[in-house]
Amino acid sequence: MRDQIEGSPGTSMHGVTGREPVLAFSVASPMVPTDTTAKFDLPVDSEHKAKVFKLFSLANPHMRTFHLSWLSFFTTFVSTFAAAPLVPIIRDNLNLTKSDIGNAGVASVSGSIFSRLVMGAVCDMLGPRYGCAFLIMLSAPTVFCMALVEDATGYIVVRFMIGFSLATFVSCQYWMSTMFNGKIIGLVNGTAAGWGNMGGGATQLLMPVLFEIIQKAGATPFTAWRIAFFIPGWMNVIMGILVLTMGQDLPDGNLGALQKKGDVTKDKFGKVLWYAVTNYRTWIFVLLYGYSMGVELTIDNVIAEYFYDRFDLKLHLAGIVAASFGMANILARPFGGFTSDFMAKRFGMRGRLWNLWLLQTAGGVFCLGLGLVNSLPLAITFMILFSIGAQAACGATFGIIPFISRRSLGIISGMTGAGGNFGSGLTQLVFFANASFSTAKGLSYMGIMIIMCTLPVSLVHFPQWGSMFLPASTDNVKGSEEHYYVSEWTEEEKQNGMHQGSLKFAENSRSERGGKVASIPSPPNSNPNHV
Amino acid sequence: MEVPTGFLVISLLLCFATTGYGVTFTSLQRTLVVTASPTEGQVLKAGDANITVTWGFNRTFPSGTDSDYRTVKVKLCYAPISQKDRSWRKTVDEMKKDKTCQHKIVARPYSASNNTFTSTILRDIPSGTYFVRAYAFNGNDEEVGFGQNTNGKLETNLFVIQAITGRHASLDIASICFSAFSVVALAGFFYMEKSKGKSSK
Numbered sequence: 200m201r202d203q204i205e206g207s208p209g210t211s212m213h214g215v216t217g218r219e220p221v222l223a224f225s226v227a228s229p230m231v232p233t234d235t236t237a238k239f240d241l242p243v244d245s246e247h248k249a250k251v252f253k254l255f256s257l258a259n260p261h262m263r264t265f266h267l268s269w270l271s272f273f274t275t276f277v278s279t280f281a282a283a284p285l286v287p288i289i290r291d292n293l294n295l296t297k298s299d300i301g302n303a304g305v306a307s308v309s310g311s312i313f314s315r316l317v318m319g320a321v322c323d324m325l326g327p328r329y330g331c332a333f334l335i336m337l338s339a340p341t342v343f344c345m346a347l348v349e350d351a352t353g354y355i356v357v358r359f360m361i362g363f364s365l366a367t368f369v370s371c372q373y374w375m376s377t378m379f380n381g382k383i384i385g386l387v388n389g390t391a392a393g394w395g396n397m398g399g400g401a402t403q404l405l406m407p408v409l410f411e412i413i414q415k416a417g418a419t420p421f422t423a424w425r426i427a428f429f430i431p432g433w434m435n436v437i438m439g440i441l442v443l444t445m446g447q448d449l450p451d452g453n454l455g456a457l458q459k460k461g462d463v464t465k466d467k468f469g470k471v472l473w474y475a476v477t478n479y480r481t482w483i484f485v486l487l488y489g490y491s492m493g494v495e496l497t498i499d500n501v502i503a504e505y506f507y508d509r510f511d512l513k514l515h516l517a518g519i520v521a522a523s524f525g526m527a528n529i530l531a532r533p534f535g536g537f538t539s540d541f542m543a544k545r546f547g548m549r550g551r552l553w554n555l556w557l558l559q560t561a562g563g564v565f566c567l568g569l570g571l572v573n574s575l576p577l578a579i580t581f582m583i584l585f586s587i588g589a590q591a592a593c594g595a596t597f598g599i600i601p602f603i604s605r606r607s608l609g610i611i612s613g614m615t616g617a618g619g620n621f622g623s624g625l626t627q628l629v630f631f632a633n634a635s636f637s638t639a640k641g642l643s644y645m646g647i648m649i650i651m652c653t654l655p656v657s658l659v660h661f662p663q664w665g666s667m668f669l670p671a672s673t674d675n676v677k678g679s680e681e682h683y684y685v686s687e688w689t690e691e692e693k694q695n696g697m698h699q700g701s702l703k704f705a706e707n708s709r710s711e712r713g714g715k716v717a718s719i720p721s722p723p724n725s726n727p728n729h730v
Numbered sequence: 731m732e733v734p735t736g737f738l739v740i741s742l743l744l745c746f747a748t749t750g751y752g753v754t755f756t757s758l759q760r761t762l763v764v765t766a767s768p769t770e771g772q773v774l775k776a777g778d779a780n781i782t783v784t785w786g787f788n789r790t791f792p793s794g795t796d797s798d799y800r801t802v803k804v805k806l807c808y809a810p811i812s813q814k815d816r817s818w819r820k821t822v823d824e825m826k827k828d829k830t831c832q833h834k835i836v837a838r839p840y841s842a843s844n845n846t847f848t849s850t851i852l853r854d855i856p857s858g859t860y861f862v863r864a865y866a867f868n869g870n871d872e873e874v875g876f877g878q879n880t881n882g883k884l885e886t887n888l889f890v891i892q893a894i895t896g897r898h899a900s901l902d903i904a905s906i907c908f909s910a911f912s913v914v915a916l917a918g919f920f921y922m923e924k925s926k927g928k929s930s931k
Contacts, residue, residue: 287818291856292896296815329920336916340909346901419777419853421896429908436912443919453923508818634815 239450247450248380252387260447261378267438267446269391271331272371274438275364276398277405278342278431279307280525282358284403284503284518285410285424289354292421299351301632304500307358308623311365315616318369319609326448327374331367336439338364342432346425364435368616371395377449385536389594393532396590399499400525402431407503407518466606466697474687475607481614483655484600488615489622490652491559491592494566494645496623498524498589501631502582505638510575520579527586534587535594547713548602548664552656555595556667559653562588567646570639589649593619602661602708605701606687664711671712680705752824753873758865761795762877763788764804766862767848768889776893777853783835785864785877787842798874799840799866804847805831807878809888812858825873831863840866857893 233242233250240258241249249261256262282289286300293299314334321330341360348354372388379387409430413423447453475481503521506512512520535558542550565585572578596615603611626648630641660666663680672678684705688698767782768774774781783804787796807830813819821830833855836847861884866875880887 290816290818291854292893294857294893297817298815332919333916336912339912343905343909346905347897349895349897419894419896421854421894422898422901425896425901429904432908436908436915439912440915440919443916634817637817 243450244380246380248378249450250380250383252379252383254390259445260450264374264378264446265387265391267442268327268331268371268374269394271335271438271442272367272391272395273398273401274431274434275335275338275367276395277402278338278435279358279362279365280399280402280499281342281361281406281428281431282307282345282354283500284406284514284521285427286504287507287514287517288410288420288424292424293348293350293354295351295354297634298632299355300504301627303351303355303358304497304627304631305624306355307362307500308365308496308620308627310359310362311368312617312620312624314363314366315369315620316613318366319373319613322370322373326453327370327377328442328446328448328453331370331374331446332439332442334364334367334370335435335442339432339435339439342428342435345428365620368392368395369613372612374446374448386533389533389536389597392597393528393530393590393594396495396528396532396593397526399496400522400528403499403503403518403521403525405430407515411515471607471610474604475610475614478604478607478611480603480659481607481611483659484596484603484611484615485618486622486652487555487559487656488593488596488619489625490649491562491589491596492616492619493622493624493626494562494649495525495586495589495593496620497626497631497645498586500623500627501638501641505642506575506578509639510578512575520582523579524582524586527583528590531587531590532594535591535596536598537594538591539595539598543598543711543713545713548599548661548711549667550713551595551599551711552659552667555592555599556653556656558588558595559592559656560588560650562592563646563649563653564588565646566649567643570642570644570646585646599659602711604687605684605704661711680708680711684708752826754823755821755825755828755873755876756823758873758876759791759795760877761788761791761875762786762802762864762866764862764864764877764879766879766887766889768887770887771889773890773892774851776851776855776891778850780848780850781835781862782846782848783862783864783879784846786845788877796840796842796866796875798868800869801837801867801871802840802845802864803837803867804835804862804864806833806835806855806860806891807831807863809859809861809880809884812860831865835862851891853894855891855893857891859888859890861888 233244239247239249239261240256241251241253241261243249243261252265253262257266282303289295290300295303318330318334321333325333338361341357341363344357344360348357371391375388375391376384406427409427410420410423413426414420418426499521502524503517506520507514507517535554538554538558539551542554544550546553562585565581565588569578569581569585572581597612600612600615601608626645630636630645630648631638633641636644657667660669661683662672662674662677663683665671676682681702684701685693685698687701692698762785764783764785766784767780785802785804808819813821813830819829819832822828833852835849838845838847861878861880863876863878865873868874878884
């Protein structure tokens with residue numbers, strides 16, 4: 200039983216989301232039949248994808264994959280932002296100016312704009328296991344190269360190269376969707392993404408501690424920070440080896456072995472790209488994610504130095520404060536998905552849009568405040584509130600993205616992710632690479648920009664569900680979920696039955712009308728794909 | 731509700747008392763004479779070169795000006811050119827917030843004359859253009875006077891320090907070896923699995 204075209208570009212990113220449905224820990228049997236012939240530790244469906252998400256298990260292959268996957272993503276976050284808490288030392292060693300530091304921050308997030316787009320194709324061709332392992336083991340040398348850097352140029356180049364490794368986000372989410380049933384993939388992917396992002400926080404704790412230990416062992420500061428980088432480098436290598444030896448692409452084995460059998464009808468990349476790019480909502484969310492995820496990445500790069508300089512904290516204390524920003528991801532991102540679902544129950548899609556606007560704008564307000572306050576306790580308070588707002592907004596964003604398009608979900612998710620990195624590069628360039636205003640002012644301006652760039656969410660309108668201010672269309676045809684999702688297919692494609700997955704999705708998405716309208720169960724004969 | 735309000739008032743007063751009452755640089759007089767061994771424009775290598783500083787009371791000031799001087803701290807300070815585009819080295823009038831002089835050379839109890847000190851420039855001094863300044867502190871650890879080896883505009887007698895790179899041959903070799911290991915291990919696994927796949931067909 201397949202409810203989507205296998206291998207189509209959309210399916211690989213299925214559930215990058217936070218939706219479908221979030222917070223479901225397991226799928227009940229009548230909804231998705233269990234394959235009783237399969238011998239796995241967890242109950243599986245007919246594709247051998249797990250129906251249950253058992254967090255503290257290492258059962259092969261499903262839960263083991265989950266842990267390998269989020270840990271790889273976590274490791275790349277640690278490596279990419281490892282320099283940030285050590286900047287006060289590095290800037291003296293390499294004689295950096297404020298623009299050098301800012302440009303390096305931009306470079307660290309720019310590389311993955313492209314690598315994330317490429318990684319989807321790599322996962323399709325080589326499988327997520329190789330995709331992930333290749334990336335982290337080939338980026339380990341770039342981390343080790345930090346020990347060789349002598350000037351601003353070298354620093355910027357190395358940070359740029361390390362940043363490519365953030366594409367493990369794609370392999371992580373792709374891998375999850377091969378292992379977990381679609382009905383729980385929302386929670387699984389949301390947790391994996393949030394826990395991976397925590398790496399940006401963990402590194403702010405880890406690197407200063409490593410630096411202090413190495414210094415105490417006798418190294419001078421300008422050597423100690425270089426040695427400290429060997430640890431993230433080795434984390435990359437170890438995770439890569441673990442992924443290769445303990446991971447597998449699919450529940451039944453590895454991709455190479457399984458690619459021999461099965462006829463895989465693939466959707467045309469050009470078509471999928473077209474429907475992603477011509478949907479105006481895609482671009483609004485690319486912008487929006489740049490001001491939730493984007494600012495989160497920016498803060499990962501600048502906040503430790505900010506607390507060190509503005510409040511005269513010791514290096515490891517500044518690291519602890521900075522870490523609490525990134526670590527909030529453990530709960531804040533899933534929280535955003537949760538509030539999105541909660542609002543959707545009552546108010547449908549309109550509730551989700553308002554929820555996103557509220558969370559992201561609140562984040563902007565607290566960011567504005569963070570730059571304005573002069574006392575340390577207030578600054579920490581504002582920073583934590585800002586982190587909750589921004590990270591919950593990330594979770595809430597992916598609560599809406601799956602509904603923009605069924606056919607092009609993968610590409611839209613990828614573009615949104617790239618938008619996050621682009622937003623980060625842009626904000627660092629405009630607000631933090633400039634010597635003409637202080638970091639504090641930069642934070643406040645960024646807060647204002649967040650508030651402004653979140654306003655376009657009010658323009659997102661679904662004919663079948665309405666928008667923040669406008670009601671749904673009352674037209675019987677145009678106001679139906681089916682019309683919206685099936686309009687992505689041409690007549691010829693519909694003749695071939697390629698739109699069946701979209702039809703089924705449209706049915707299930709009726710819950711986005713909110714109120715008492717629950718998901719209407721489909722009559723048994725209407726959908727030939729439904730087993 | 732009497733005690734809480736009293737407490738609130740006192741803590742507010744304390745807040746105001748501690749802020750806004752810092753010593754400012756412009757309030758200090760140049761009561762110390764300071765000289766340093768580097769000549770104008772000389773380049774010194776950190777971890778290698780020596781620097782000798784001498785300081786003493788400026789006799790042109792009336793005697794008794796230095797009656798409350800208890801300690802002297804001699805510091806390496808950034809010249810304006812090394813502060814450019816680097817706001818973490820900014821000169822601010824309020825001494826508590828001033829970041830011009832971040833590297834201490836020596837701290838000594840105050841004595842009006844014959845103070846001299848020689849040391850090697852530490853290996854954690856960053857590259858830049860510097861001058862030497864000495865601050866005199868009173869019993870409350872507040873600045874009460876200063877002296878520097880350059881003029882008021884910070885233009886003369888500036889010298890350059892070249893930092894260590896922090897790099898070591900052993901680190902370079904380790905870095906290259908580990909990188910090679912990572913690439914080779916990856917390639918090894920890949921070919922091993924490909925050949926296993928071929929042989930099992």
